[in-house]
Amino acid sequence: MDQALEQITQFAVSVRPADVPANVIEHVTGILADTIACAMASRDCPGARAAAAIADLPRGPGGTVIGSTASVTLDMAAFWNTSMIRYLDYNDTFTGGHPSDILGALIAVAGARHLPGRTLLSGIAVAYEVFHRISLRHRSYRKDHGALVDYLSIDQGFAVAIGTAAGIAHMLGYNHEQTRTAVSLAATNGLPLRASRAGELSHYKGVATAASTRQAVFACQLAEHGLTGPSDPFEGRHGFIEIMEGKAGPMNLEPFGDWAVLRSGLKYFPATANCQIGIWAALKLREGLDLEQVREVVLHTSRFLRHESGSEPAKWAPTTRETADHSLPYVVAVALLDGGVTLAAYTDEKLSSPEVRALMRKISVVVDEKIEAEWPGTIQIRATVKLADGTTREVHARDPKGTYRNPMNRADIKIKFHHLVTPVLGQKTDSVFDQAWAIADADDCTRVFDQLVTG
Template sequence: MDATTRRLVDYAMGAEFRNLPGEVVHECKRRLIDTLACVVGAYDAPLSQMTRAVAKRYTGTPSATVLGCSWQTTVEMAAFANGVMLRYLDMSDMYRGKNSGHPSDLIAPVLAVADALGAGGAAAINAITLAYDVYCSFCETIAIKSKGWDQPVYGVVASALGAAKLLGLNHEQTAQAVALALAPNMALAQTRRGELSNWKGCAGANASRNGIFAALLAQEGFTGPSAVFEGKGGLWDVVGPFEWQPAAGGDIPHRITKTNLKSFPVCYHGQSAVWAALDARKRFQVSEISEINVETYRRAIEEMANDPTRWAPTTHESADHSLPYAVAVALLEGEVTAASFSDENLKDPMVADLMRKTKVSEDPGLSAQYPAWAPSRLTIRLATGEVVKAEVKSPRGDSTNPMDDKEVEAKFRSMYRGYGDEKQSRTILQSLWNFDRAQNVRDVLGLFVSRVNDSSGRND
């Protein structure tokens, strides 16, 4: 194996729950609550229903749970189905570095493997924390998108290592899992360019599925390329040489403590602009607006305003990555929710009118603050000539401006409301706050099957 693989595997082999600080365990439970809120919030979305229909075709031994369903499927398909649901609303957490990404994608494969094995909550927390460390450290190490590749390249390696940890693979088997995960799974950045499709929210889930598959192959003795990072034709040849260092330890905190939670179902780079819009709208009537100027950092523009489809989105996926759309909805409705991306809203002439009045530009001073901060400034000119300004340096939920536990709970309760009753949400929240003491992850996941609406068949 090459040196990069060895460092990754050494790090994974040394990851133990007993060594995790209490703060890290608590932050992992907060990410679990946040992520599972995203799953139930997206449960009835058409894409979620299609994904569950595919997963239901498969059975396996051992089997794993698709959240909310009374039936089970293969461990890989459970990871895929739960992964699609957690990403559909684009409200799951985000990490920013040289590259940004959504490390909570890794919660789905870890829960699926832990469920299939009958593992406890402590083992799952250890594997989730490990997977986060690997994923986020790659975000810090390689600007992979600029090379034409997508964030699931990190995800498939992190998923394989999380699965390998739970499966109890030895050093050599874990190295093979890494090679078997990376070599066939180089995801294309085209997924996040132009008119965005369903695959925008599925790519991470697919990496999770394939990372598990790689670990299962390695468990049976399959071998992969011997130098998947540094060898001829390896990742270094594709993206350039880099030096991966241990993801946490010493002065480096576990990365799960530094990911950013979202208040709105919008690309993270638009969160501060939405907050600024909500602040500004308190000072005028929307009908008074004559011009909207959004100043922000370069990455936000690259992700949310650099393509014609971001100025006339026709899909949910393009709209939640459209800065002018998100700002227009916030100004018009005073909130941005999942309902803001309905077909009806996408065709709303009032939203379109505000988007036509919007300009987006880079402020070099704001760009200089990224990635330490994620700032935006709105300047709104009214028909009277009055100018209203609002600026947000750090949106609520950012690691520099974190939600407190009550806010994380409130997000879960809000998104659970359309899924089940308040009593059940309280039961689940209590179970998740005590997840590290759970003897069997399946018992916790099983709580999501009991819904007041079960008689309608909505739990499939």
């Protein structure tokens, strides 16, 4: 028996919405509100435009599309929603990925079925627990003598697809066999390459997980209508473990029990999670700093952060927002110049700014062995600046705002919600936020999503 498949299935089937603790419900309510805001601010992103152009009209009730009355298939609604959620790279972060991408599919399905708000929130919580455990297993980092020598090239869409299937199965009350099949199908067809986020990033980086959620919705539909799936997708012959490690064996998932979702975080700034700490370091460094006197800025950090956001040539010459918001030198330069990073940092004018480019050329990123030894438990950067007169300054930033050790509260999330949603909804943004925050008490979650439609 595939123990990993059985663990996930049993967890998704056994948890009832009423069983989910109040603090978990409140935490995922914040995730939902934050995710809605990210989607509403990206209603015209490339993925959304593509989805609108190719969507097929369904015969029955369509899936819910955030901010739209469009009637499209459930899988297309999942793709459309997730494209919007993901586009700004402003949504959550957890265990090396962005599980709120899953909400694109859960909202599509929950809205189509008019599920209670608490059932949607419970589905989110279940999906996060599954995502976390799959991510821990497939994103394995090995260190030999302090050096990062290997990490898997499977992207987060693998965990997104499996978490999505488990969350939908939970929300719709699938039986054991249906749930097992949905998860199995999602796993069997869910191995996306991390090439989508290497080099000069393309539009596909923003829709890679959208493709995963679409595939997971289809897997659930197949399972719901009686299709059977592979019996051992994780631990059996030609399963995940054999592909990754060369020999079939146990997945060794972290046991379900505690609610790991409570350790998930949100993003304070519109940039990849790796770069959040760089922005905070830049804000500390710029206090009383004359930028004209700066000759060199050195960012000391972990190997992973340098590898992902400060090692490729493209990160020093970004031409697209997809590359710029993953570039540590870019967001640090913008934060030093502007006192923060907003969506305005990714306009064509800003991307080509001679002032930004000149400051980026003074920035270098190096590995700090002490910081490396404490990663990933503590996220940090030690930033030093050398001035024209030969003097230096140094700051040390740890645990950026939004991480679980330094979480964003309801007031923080409301500020971000207003920043992203008010340009779309205007004066009714306050009431929409309040309704979203109270969704646990709604007998039909669509009452909240209906308020997001404009025109």
